[in-house]
Amino acid sequence: AQRVTQPEKLLSVFKGAPVELKCNYSYSGSPELFWYVQYSRQRLQLLLRHISRESIKGFTADLNKGETSFHLKKPFAQEEDSAMYYCALRKGRGSTLGRLYFGRGTQLTVWP
């Protein structure tokens, strides 16, 4: 069975500090991993996916298959990064292709 774990419910940092939101997963196959973000009073939206290996809004995330992790990092946090962040997994194949499995989310607060 698949599982996505985000160990931190709440995370606070000061502006300009580095930030890392942790995500660990368990899945026996080859998953696709994503980070979704929900800013205050906005819709949940895709932030980035591991396959694209791109930086969005200064955030990066590397899939570490050995540690089964997909941590989200930003070297210098900004106040506008304050939001709820969800890590999500999608199976690469099978009858449940297309389903996303979400972690419980981490609420990030960046203080001025």
Add this chain to the structure above:
Amino acid sequence: NAGVTQTPKFQVLKTGQSMTLQCAQDMNHEYMSWYRQDPGMGLRLIHYSVGAGITDQGEVPNGYNVSRSTTEDFPLRLLSAAPSQTSVYFCASTKDRASYEQYFGPGTRLTVT
């Protein structure tokens, strides 16, 4: 394109009442889902549909029914509301099962007293 729309935005129900949460998308997406969002529980999948006429259960389907008579609409029915169904409900759509990005609606905040 309006994207994914949901109505109503807010709803208060009494225990035992029934209601339908509406979801529509105008992107011709095949795949649609309903989630509930609860503090500390993240997003949990209630039901999903891979196309018109095809629906399946997610991880928390009890107490909810869905149907998909058209590609555009995917209503969620609460048959007999319970306080445990107090939550924020999100509808989402994806172009098809092979696509990776889900587009979310703005949510419906439901309170059951």
